[in-house]
Amino acid sequence: MxxxxxxxxxxxxxxxxxxxxxxxxxxxxxxxxxxxxxxxxxYKPEFKREFSLFTTFCVSFAVLGLLPSFASTLYYGMGYAGTAGMTWGWIVAMIGIQAVAMSMAELCSSMPTSGGLYYASAVLAPQPYGPFAAWITGWSNWLAQVTAAPSVNYGIAAMMLAGASIQNPSYVPTDYQTFLLTVFVMLIHATMSSFPTKWLAQINSVGSTFNFVALIIVIILIPAGTDRPERGLPRFAPSSEVWGTIYEGTSFPHGVSVLMSFIGVIWTMSGYDSPFHLAEECSNANIASPRAIVLTSATGGLFGWFLQLVVAYTVVDIPAALESELGQPFAAYLMQCLPQKTVLAILSLTIIAGFSMGQGCMIAASRVTFAYARDDCFPFSSTWKKVNNTTKTPVNAVWGNCFIGILCLLLIFGGELAIGALFSIGAIAAFIAFTTPIFIRVFFVKNNFRPGPWNLGRWSIPVGVVACAFVLLMVPILCFPSVTGADLTAETMNWTVVVYGGPMFLAIIWWVVSARKWFKGPKxxxxxxxxxxxxxxxxxxxxxxxxxxxxxxxxxxxxxxxxxxxxxxxxx
Structure with a gap:
């Protein structure tokens, strides 16, 4: 007819x-x-678009979590290169990080899907390498996402117990107590992350606002409330010392030590991809989501540097802060330059901000798991890609990630270097995932790229080249141990290459043996x-x-x- x-x-x-x-x-x-x-x-629209530019930025900024991220990674940022790495080192690192963020935002505007970087790698890669590019990007990004919440929650649990030690000096936290407290926080976050999208947007708006306000308060409170003069010290350390002295925190030359200290910057600044993963829940996504990416990275970079300067100018004894029995360098640093009540107030602000950050990390991770499971990237994908009929959120993905995160927390019993691998994994895995589609876009697609309404124009390829060069330099650097020669033992080894490389090696073996036959990338x-x-x-x-x-x-x-x-x- x-x-x-x-x-x-x-x-x-x-x-x-x-x-x-x-x-x-x-x-x-x-x-x-x-x-x-x-x-x-x-893709079929499956979520309600109840995120705006502001609420998307709020989730992203909460995941970035400047204050708790800085507090959790102070051991690396200050411990490897001292105050020099925290001042001008932060600026150098931010050049590369901002280039990555802007290139990512351009991809997000062109392809605003929950799959994000994974989808971009698939559609940009030359035939027939799209599925393999998606496979590598997806697994690397998932490793970064699934380890984010446990590493953040470990940091805030350590701060909680450090606060207890400050009030009661005879109390020394045990690994078992740290593990149980972290697991408890993980379960709370999983419950909250199962809420409907509208509730999540409102919760994260409040949490992100608190995060930002707490950051400003701490930046002001530390220099205003420091009691260094009462301890016979100048109110602030001299600039020549702060900017020019590199702490001998590693066995490598000073330049390499500064680069190694970038792990703190990179891990802290690795949450700005969240708007990409929330794009299917955001209104006007191909403009609002990339704007949220760039806004998060720029705001985080600027205020993060202010926080670095405050700490660099007020720290008294770096070795004492790193080796304190409190088990938390940030808390030990605060005790060096502030009265006890002020220390507890700042720790409280940091813990609450960290709680919001951990919950934002779990939301972002669940969206990544859902998006990849939708394309059968994981075992039991049919379970992880289900959207709850009541909340319209991927509840199964939330609880699956929570369980895996709890297993990762068993590293606590392996000591500081073992649990520290979670932070290194987050830094390396995230930026490898961030840069893989950028690399393909710059060196393979070139001027054939189809930009969205938000784009870098003629600066697209130069900015992408800077982003790729920065990550290619940093990936091996972040795998270096802090000591060399006879001092290098199993206890002092940097286990990042094993903890990250092991799962990625298995993923590649799985690809060669089986996945290449049935995995076709985004479907x-x-x-x-x-x-x-x-x-x-x-x-x-x-x-x-x-x-x-x-x-x-x-x-x-x-x-x-x-x-x-x-x-x-x-x-x-």
């Missing part, structure tokens, strides 16, 4: 990031502008029509003609062929 009416899909009022105005086509329903862009990328789960440049536009009345579009033209991640009928109103 002939169709009674037809129209070209090209006439649909859609703004798309695909070439030549490619658009999704759903003859059975209506899409918002955001949903049309998502469907054009091959289309909605019937849609992509208008390309091959003349697949319906003109005039042409009864029963079907159009077949090859999946390969949209990127390395698709291997299927979608057949769609373009006659509107056609009877079966």
């Amino acid at each position: 002939m169709a009674t009416a037809q129209r070209s899909v090209a006439d649909e009022p859609v703004t798309s990031v695909l070439p030549g105005g490619d658009v999704p086509y759903d003859p059975n329903g209506e899409y918002s502008a955001d949903d049309e862009v998502l469907a054009a990328l091959g 289309v789960n909605i019937e849609h029509l992509m208008l390309g440049h091959e003349g697949n536009i319906v003109n005039g009345i042409n009864g029963d003609k079907d159009r077949e579009l090859g999946g390969g033209k949209n990127g390395g991640g698709r291997g299927s062929v979608d057949k769609v009928i373009v006659d509107e109103g056609k009877d079966a």
